[in-house]
Amino acid sequence: MHTKTIAELIQGLRAKEFSSEELTRCYLDRIKSFDKQVNSFVTITEEQAMQAAKQADKRLSDGTAELLTGVPLAQKDIFCTSGVKTSCGSKMLDNFIAPYDATTVERFNKAGMVMLGKTNMDEFAMGSSNETSYYGPVRNPWDLNRVPGGSSGGSAAAVAARLAPAATGTDTGGSIRQPAALCNLTGLKPTYGRVSRYGMIAFASSLDQGGPMTQTAEDAALLMQVMAGFDQKDSTSVDREVPDYSATLNDSIKGLRIGLPKEYFDEGLEPEVAKLIQAAIQEYEKLGATIHEISLPETKLSVPTYYVIAPAECSSNLSRYDGVRFGYRCENPQNLEDLYKRSRGEGFGAEVKRRIMIGTYALSSGYYDAYYLKAQKLRRIVSDDFRKAFAEVDVIMGPTSPSPAFGLGAKSDPISMYLSDIYTIAVNLAGIPAISIPAGFINGLPIGLQIMGNYFNEAKLLNMAHRYQQVTDWHKKIPAGF
Ligand code: GLN
Secondary structure: OOOOOHHHHHHHHHOOOOOHHHHHHHHHHHHHHHHHHHOOEEEEOHHHHHHHHHHHHHHHHHOOOOOOOOOEEEEEOOEOEOOEEOOOOOHHHOOOEOOOOOHHHHHHHHOOOEEEEEEOOOHHHOOOOOOOOOOOOOOEOOEOOEOOOOOOHHHHHHHHOOOOOOEEEEOOOOOOHHHHHHHOOEEEEOOOOOEOOOOEOOOOOOOOOEEEEEOOHHHHHHHHHHHEOOOOOOOOOOOOOOOOOOOOOOOOOOOOEEEEEHHHHOOOOOHHHHHHHHHHHHHHHHOOOEEEEEOOHHHHHHHHHHHHHHHHHHHHHHHHOOOOOOOOOOOOOOOHHHHHHHHHHHHOOHHHHHHHHHHHHHHOOOOOHHHHHHHHHHHHHHHHHHHHHOOOOOEEEEEOOOOOOOEOOOOOOHHHHHHOOOOOHHHHHHOOOEEEEEEEEEOOEEEEEEEEEOOOOHHHHHHHHHHHHHHOOHHHOOOOOO
16 A cells, blocks of 8 residues: 555545555554654654544445545644644743644645644755754665655655655745655645645745645645645735646646756766756657756755745744744743743754854844845845746756755754755745656766746646656655665
8 A cells, every 4th residue: 555656545545445544544554663763753643643643434325425535644844733743843942832733734634634743854954964853864765874865854854764755845946846856756835825824833834835845746736735825914915816737747748848957967966967867868759848048047046045945934933932932942041031941942953053144143233234124135035037948948957956865964064955956946036836856866866857848837847747758667666675
């Protein structure tokens, strides 16, 4: 059962090959036997899952089931889950039981999906390796001495090891796409505003976006159908019709114009990765697409711009963790100032503190114009690159990450870690959608092909990804031992 995609599980449940209770038990057992090695879950919601499965089985037999009813799913621990610990990978929220469900969680629950648990992540989603979590690093199932990517590393590792058939992730600068690439999954970062951020703990609000992490594009389409759509509880949610993502998966891609930005194939890209990406692009040519060299000249500005904007927004968002209303509180505070200082000093980890300090500095009076305002202008310039490119091509392709998964502890200085997001960050600055799909292996380690689209073109990206997955089988590979 555990090797099946969501589309196959839906069929199996309908054909009564197995019940949701049996299916849920199978995944819970797998989590128990394998997660000691991987560390992909912070919380396992066993009792709740079995109850939801029972409920789902009832719906499946009385005719009230929806398409995804009875299918298990893991939630990144950044989504608030009513009555369940929601830690965001931080000691600060280690004792936090969310009083309500995030919109995404609520929608999946309503659809009858079964939540298996909450997945490990970089603290407050800050990281590219899942090493900043208070709950310890997640290990990549393809090589347990390597990172799964971050910040949605727990979700990626859980699905790669088939401890869950799919999971949610969030992407502020690459955190769905990069771990998907490093763990051989399909990961879709939707257009900013397509998926509600309500109840998704904020890191950098103008960049954060939730999305699905799945085995296939077909599965991503199924999850997007539930996640996408207007939510009046999120002021940046866009009120725009949600297309039928599954309906266009098989559309022909003949004549489609693919842009290859030369800046994404520079000397920073490992030659072996470049070779695999070229091979994937050839598959698209065989499918009838045409290839065009393009330029996104301001790509180089994206990492420095992001590392002013994201810390600035995080310093503001994280000011709410003051030890007073919820979250970690230091012991025996001497006075109010001591309470603030020690609660934050003891509750946050090093990377989060670094970002709060950078962000506070960039926003302080006297520096605001020089840093934050300047970064906002650069953000526009980076976005304009895409606007111009999409006048000439339909989608843009390149690598998701410059290299396959790196070793645990290998990138100890923050700058080299930050630079590993060079191909993903511009997408967030512009707010456009992008997908990463499995595109081959280097010494047993997976790499990802990234496809970027214009605003609200998720259906086109899923169609492109699905057509490729019809003629390749990289996405079917499962790490040995799982
Ligand atoms: N790696 C980037 C960072 O550390 C992006 C993280 C994310 O997308 N949440 O901020």
